[in-house]
Every structure is written in structure tokens, then in C-alpha cells.
Amino acid sequence: NAGVMQNPRHLVRRRGQEARLRCSPMKGHSHVYWYRQLPEEGLKFMVYLQKENIIDESGMPKERFSAEFPKEGPSILRIQQVVRGDSAAYFCASSPPRGGAGNEQFFGPGTRLTVL
């Protein structure tokens, strides 16, 4: 079983460009989460999606950031007009459709975004 896949693993953008990060959840998982990890800091929740629905985007900056999880294809985290402060590691996680006690999240390897 392939795990959670993210691409690209490394992304370099100049200020003002757009960054597009992709996440393919584990097979059979319909819940996707995006987190941001700044250098030497912990994991900050950004957004939680199911297919075609944003469930919780309380951690997303109000401007320039958007996320989607279409019916077909990977989940996309889009950052428009990137600034240096967006430089971070962005992690995607997925979980199966049935919840319950002990329902864990499975993480991808992350995309490391560097804004020049």
C-alpha cells in the first residue's frame, strides 16, 4: 500500500509567484489535513478537507492561501503571491472515512517551500 504522497518534495519560488502543493492520500482515505511547520517550530493545523468539501479551515491565513480536494485527483494547497514568511515545510496527512477512538493520521513526507 502506498503511503501518503506529496509532491514536489522541494519547491523554490520567488516572491510574488504562486506555489502549488499536491497531496495524494492513502488508498481508501477520504479525509485530508494540511499542516505547516516553520523552522524549529511545531506543527500548525491549517485545513481539514473531505472530497469536494472544506470541513475546517480555521488555521488557514485569510488571504493568499486556499485548499481543495476535488472528486478526482489529489488535494491541492495553493499559495498565491508568496512571501518569504511562507517558507516552511507543509505536511499533508490523511485518515480513513470511519472515525473512532484511536483513529490516527498518516503523514506524507512533506513539501519544503523556499521563497527567495
Added chain:
Amino acid sequence: GDSVTQMEGPVTLSEEAFLTINCTYTATGYPSLFWYVQYPGEGLQLLLKATKADDKGSNKGFEATYRKETTSFHLEKGSVQVSDSAVYFCALSVDGGFKTIFGAGTRLFVKA
């Protein structure tokens, strides 16, 4: 609101030393508790978990016991190895696991 607090790092130990990383939580309801580990350059991996009071999660020599009375889930290992050097995250989940809250992480360095 729900939250997780874990001890600040970095923690530096010599090989074969005893490890404790403290974690306490606040939650409404009855959360499940987790420890995740992040090795350099990688994503997080589940290390162990516990779903009810007095449960002990264990894996790779690491243990943690769900203590409802002290709202704690401290991570312990009797004899650490250099390969245990990583960042450790305590976490809780509510709402059937669809909302997970992570602590800030504790970096562990183990010296040979």
C-alpha cells in the same frame, strides 16, 4: 479549548540513558492520546497511542500511560539509542479522530 502541552527541548542525553518527555493535555470529553515521531527530513510517524484511561501504549521500547487523573501522557524509554534522535510530538484527538491537536514538539539528541 482542547490543547496539549509538552516539555520544551532540546533534550540531550547520552546513549543508554533513561528518557522522559512530559505531556499534559486539556480536553472536553474523552480524547485519544498519541505520540508521533519525526526523524530529520521526514514526515511524522505514529509511535504509540492509548484510547482510554490507564491504557499503556508501547512501541520500539517507548511507553506512555494514559493518566486521566493527572491529564498526562508522558513518554518514557529505559535506554535510548543514537537512532532515537528525532522530534517527538504529543497529540490528542477528539470527534472520532477527525480533529487532532499537536503539542509543540520536543527535540531529542542522543550522543554516542
